[in-house]
Structure formats: C-alpha cells, structure tokens
Amino acid sequence: MNDYFSLLIECLPSLLAGLKITMIMAGASLILAFIVGLILAIFALSKIKILEIFYTAYVYIVRGIPVMIFGLFLFFGVGALLNIKFDPLLASIITLTINASAYLAEIFRGGIKAVDIGQIEAARSLGLGYFRTMALVVIPQAVKIMIPPIINQFITTLKDTSILSVISVRELTMNSQIIIARNYRPFEVYSYAAVMYLIVIVLLSILAKYVERSLQHGKNN
C-alpha cells in the first residue's frame, strides 16, 4: 500500500502534465465545437435547402466515423498527402472539434425543435418578431432542455481525448503509457489515470447539476 502511494507521488508530475493537456484538448475542442455547432444548428433551422443538406451530410459523416480513425486519417493521412507534419495537439483538437460539433449541433437543433410550437405562436400573436421570439421565449426554454445532453457531450469529449493518444498527444493516457514503458507498473499507473479521469468527470457532473438547478423554472405550461 505504501508502495502504491509512493509510486503515485513519483508519477504525479508527469500525470498532471498529461491531465493538463487533456483539459486543454477537451476545453479548446468544446469551445470551438460549441461555436461550430451553433452555426450548424442555424444551418439546420434556416429553411435554406443547401444549408440543410450540408448540415445533414456533416452530421451523418461525423457520426459514422470513429474518433480514432478520424484522428489517424487527419494526422497521418492528410499530413502525408499535404506533406506536412501536424502538431499532434492541433490535429487532436481539430478532430474532437469536428466530432463534438456534430453532436452539439444535433442537441441545439433538437432543443429548439422541442420547444412547443404554441410558445412561438403565442409570442408572434403578441406582435413579437422572429428574433425577439427566439431570444426571449424559445432559446431560454430550449437551453433548459439542452443542458443535460450538452453535459453528456462534454463528458464524452473529455473521455475521447484518451483515444488520441494514438497520434502521440502527450495527454493523460499517453503519459501513463510512457511511464509504464519505463517502470512496468501498469496496474498502478493506469489506476492513477483512471481515478484522475473519474475525479474530473464527477466534478463536471456536480457542476452540471448545480447549473441545472439554478436554471430551475418552468418545465411545462
């Protein structure tokens, strides 16, 4: 037992450095994916055919390709084709952004669609225009619907970062592997890494519950 913790202390700097990269990857990807996802959702709701088709294709393609394949393809495949050496962190952020943006876009679109059409009619019949109706009536209600699946997506993306160890980003999983290659202690080191992921995700979930509760009001009419 003593040994377990002394090994932890020994590995901790390297693991924390990995965790930091993991958080940067997840954070940057999610912020970018949020923006891209919003734009995609606007496409989906635009009633402009070409934008709708683009949206549908994007979502289908992204959902149909595993993150690992996408990352390998971008980092090695596209890298070779263009004869450039991608920065692994950049390639992984691009990969995760594209991946998460498709799911987030679906969440945004679904959330808006889930708001009762009667709400829009009531607002419009009062003389509120399209944008005011969206901003004051639809989006506040849609956000409430969206929060749980958004948090789920955050957690998924955070976990997906570990897949990108395959393109040698020095995140938590990769760093664990590097440590294990040196000390041959996979049981201990992987358990450290697992607990670190777990702690971050539990904290995120608690934060999510808190946000959800603070937005409490009005479920149905």
Next chain:
Amino acid sequence: MEKIIEVKNLFKSYGDLSVLKDISFSVEKGEVLCIIGPSGSGKSTLLRCLNRLEEIQSGDIEIFGTNLTKVKNINKFREKIGMVFQLFNLFPNYNVEKNIILAPVQLGILNKHQAAEKVGELLQKVGLEEKRNVYPDTLSGGQKQRIAIARALAMNPSIMLFDEPTSALDPEMVGEVLKVMRSLAESGMTMVVVTHEMNFAREVANRVIFMADGYIVEENKPDKIFTNPDNERTQAFLSSVLKPLDS
C-alpha cells in the same frame, strides 16, 4: 356600424387538403361573433388566418380597413389583435407579471412604470391579483387561461380572438374564464370566439357562425340559430351537442 373585420371569399388549403372554402363574413366594432361547428371543420384555421399565423391561398381579409396580405409590418399589425389559445401557451420561463408585460415592454408600448400599473389593473380584472409573482406551472388551468387573457389585453388590442379557450379546462373552471370573457364583451371589445360553450354563444354573441367541412353553413342571430336554425346540418349539430345538457 364600422366593419372592423371583413373576410371575402377566403380559400385556404394545406397541400391538397382544402380546409377553408369560400368563407365570407364580417365583424363590426364591438361585436361578439361566435364560431361553432364540429371538430376539424376549420374553425381554428379560420381564426389563425385573421392574424396571419396562417397564410391564405385566395380571397381577402380586411382588418381595420387594411388588406392583411398586403401588410408589410405584420408584427405591428398583430399588436392590435389579441389571441387566446386552447392550451394557454403561457411562457413557462417567466412569472405571471413578466408573461403579461413581456411584449408591451419589449415593443415599447408601455414603459416599466406603466407596465407595473397595467399588470395590477389586468390582474384585478381577471381576479388574480395574488398571482403576480408566481410561475405558470403553479396555476390551475382556469387561472392560466385568465392570465393568458390578461397577457393578450396588455397590448391594448382592438380585437380579441379566442380559440376554444375553455376546451382544455376541467368543468369546474370553465365558469371563471367565461365570466372574464363576458365582462370583456360587455366592455365593448370586438371578439371572435371559437367555442363549444353553447350557452355562452347564446347569451353573449351578437351573431353565430356554424361551420362544417370548411364552409360557413349558417350565420344567424343566436336566438334564431339556437331555436330555429335554417339549415339541417346546423340542426343536427346542435341537437347532438345540446341533447346531453337538456336530458
């Protein structure tokens, strides 16, 4: 009297399904028009055409002497036409006060101070002063509908449209909503009311329209239509809906 709504030869369809066929009628200022008829006959659609929630295929709708299809700023136009829905459609994310003042404040019709006063006045009118700060999910159906009426009235409309305002209510709550509508009618509001409340139509309406299959089958004074309708279909409909009450 001044005609405030005039509909001429209105046709409306959803794709191949034609829902309103050659509808013509008018409503004068201060009048209460009730629309009755079986479900699916096009009553809601007709009402929704009057504030352009639905676009029409042909015919004319003139409101305040303006052709509705030619109105550029439909939002401005809708300010003058209040609408009350079967399922209330209160905004669940705002409390009662905010539900009522959201549109008039946003649209610059009332400033904050006037709005606060107006809320008090309207809540008194619908008998719900104590509900000012609660959220809609804590209200009963009848209370929700009264707040929905107050919300529509906050815009100071010249016309009020009601689409089966009591159909979703438990029977014991119908009365409180009809009472508010009655007093609104007495105050001289121009009203078009789609309803299954035959007693309300009989006592409050100036005229009653019976619709079936997208047509206006009969239009008459309530006394006439409820005691001695001209059309067989009206007779059949009324005897089917009135029988349970009489027996």
